[in-house]
Amino acid sequence: MMWTTTVLLLLTSLPLSPAIQGNGSNLNQSEIANEDLTTPQARGQKPLKEVKNKDACSIPCDITAKLLRDEKHSICGQLQQSLLALGRSTRKLMRDMMEEQQRALDVLSSQVMELMTKVQTLSSEVQRNNAEMFSMKPVQSHGRDCSDIKNSLTSVVPKIPSGIYIIHPEDTDSSFEVFCEMDYMEGGWTVMQRRTDGLNDFKRPWADYVGGFGNLAGEHWLGLQKVFHIVNQKDARFQLHIALVSHDDVTSYASYDDFRLDDETQFFRIHLGRYAGSAGDAFRGYDQEQNQDTAPFSASDVDNDGCNPFCTLGNSTLVESCSIQHNHTGWWFNQCGLANLNASPEEAEQNQGRRTRILWDTWRHRGVPHTIKSVTMKIRRIATNN
Numbered sequence: 276m277m278w279t280t281t282v283l284l285l286l287t288s289l290p291l292s293p294a295i296q297g298n299g300s301n302l303n304q305s306e307i308a309n310e311d312l313t314t315p316q317a318r319g320q321k322p323l324k325e326v327k328n329k330d331a332c333s334i335p336c337d338i339t340a341k342l343l344r345d346e347k348h349s350i351c352g353q354l355q356q357s358l359l360a361l362g363r364s365t366r367k368l369m370r371d372m373m374e375e376q377q378r379a380l381d382v383l384s385s386q387v388m389e390l391m392t393k394v395q396t397l398s399s400e401v402q403r404n405n406a407e408m409f410s411m412k413p414v415q416s417h418g419r420d421c422s423d424i425k426n427s428l429t430s431v432v433p434k435i436p437s438g439i440y441i442i443h444p445e446d447t448d449s450s451f452e453v454f455c456e457m458d459y460m461e462g463g464w465t466v467m468q469r470r471t472d473g474l475n476d477f478k479r480p481w482a483d484y485v486g487g488f489g490n491l492a493g494e495h496w497l498g499l500q501k502v503f504h505i506v507n508q509k510d511a512r513f514q515l516h517i518a519l520v521s522h523d524d525v526t527s528y529a530s531y532d533d534f535r536l537d538d539e540t541q542f543f544r545i546h547l548g549r550y551a552g553s554a555g556d557a558f559r560g561y562d563q564e565q566n567q568d569t570a571p572f573s574a575s576d577v578d579n580d581g582c583n584p585f586c587t588l589g590n591s592t593l594v595e596s597c598s599i600q601h602n603h604t605g606w607w608f609n610q611c612g613l614a615n616l617n618a619s620p621e622e623a624e625q626n627q628g629r630r631t632r633i634l635w636d637t638w639r640h641r642g643v644p645h646t647i648k649s650v651t652m653k654i655r656r657i658a659t660n661n
């Protein structure tokens with residue numbers, strides 16, 4: 276705008292002759308000369324003063340007019356060039372601005388897309404977490420155990436989720452929560468023990484091992500009394516499945532086709548059927564002295580471990596209490612033996628020569644027992660003919 280105003284000012288202030296002002300800028304010299312001859316002044320009738328002025332001009336007026344006209348044409352040409360250049364640069368400026376704005380819009384649009392993707396990811400994660408939380412809430416059920424729940428729900432829902440269910444074993448007056456594994460090996464498993472990260476303390480007295488402890492969705496011991504209720508139901512037989520994972524992620528298992536416990540008056544003595552699996556039968560060990568089958572349960576404060584008063588372990592260690600020797604955990608010890616799945620997935624910092632790690636001595640690689648990082652013990656009904 277300023278430039279245009281300047282141009283207009285320049286144009287209006289140009290020193291044009293009266294002839295040019297009256298007839299436009301395109302008159303040539305002969306036209307001016309003719310016009311001059313038609314006026315009274317040109318016919319020699321001008322006042323004296325004007326004649327004197329004309330005489331005082333050192334350059335003839337027609338030459339002055341021509342010079343002025345030429346100058347005006349030159350300035351007009353320059354102005355036209357400048358206007359053209361201005362137009363070009365304005366268009367370029369506008370194009371550049373538009374391109375810049377387009378680039379900024381593109382950047383904004385990609386940022387918006389990125390944010391929308393993030394929002395979608397987050398919302399799907401929230402939905403997934405909600406679903407997981409739901410499966411962690413106990414599901415009301417009239418099932419007697421996880422196998423019973425699986426059997427009764429299979430015809431109703433296409434996929435039964437693993438999670439915490441409330442069960443009510445037959446012939447008992449107690450209902451309680453259990454974790455049901457509905458995916459592993461066709462499902463229907465009631466988890467009775469899970470040891471995975473060492474976050475739960477398994478150094479527990481007898482009462483805790485009877486009643487159960489830990490977090491059902493994570494590490495826990497369901498409790499001897501509850502397991503007793505499950506496996507002693509009428510007309511029901513249960514198998515026991517032990518799944519092991521080594522610290523280098525090798526998996527293995529030990530399975531017993533029959534599993535039951537005696538009641539508390541018998542210190543929940545364990546009874547095991549035939550063994551099958553890849554981890555070896557550590558419950559029975561290599562000889563009768565280590566055999567934990569039919570052994571009563573022991574804890575640090577209830578001693579049924581068969582060391583009376585002492586046992587001598589392989590490295591000549593004299594042991595009075597297998598539970599204390601095994602980091603104050605509870606198990607069906609028999610002169611200690613070769614199995615204790617309630618020990619720790621981690622080596623204790625100060626173990627004082629004690630056995631602190633999860634023990635399943637028959638699972639070996641090149642003669643050396645595997646280092647076990649996680650274990651689950653689960654039970655399932657065996658299909659019976661009646």
Ligand SMILES: [Ca+2]
Nearest residue numbers: 578582595596
């Ligand atoms: Ca003892």
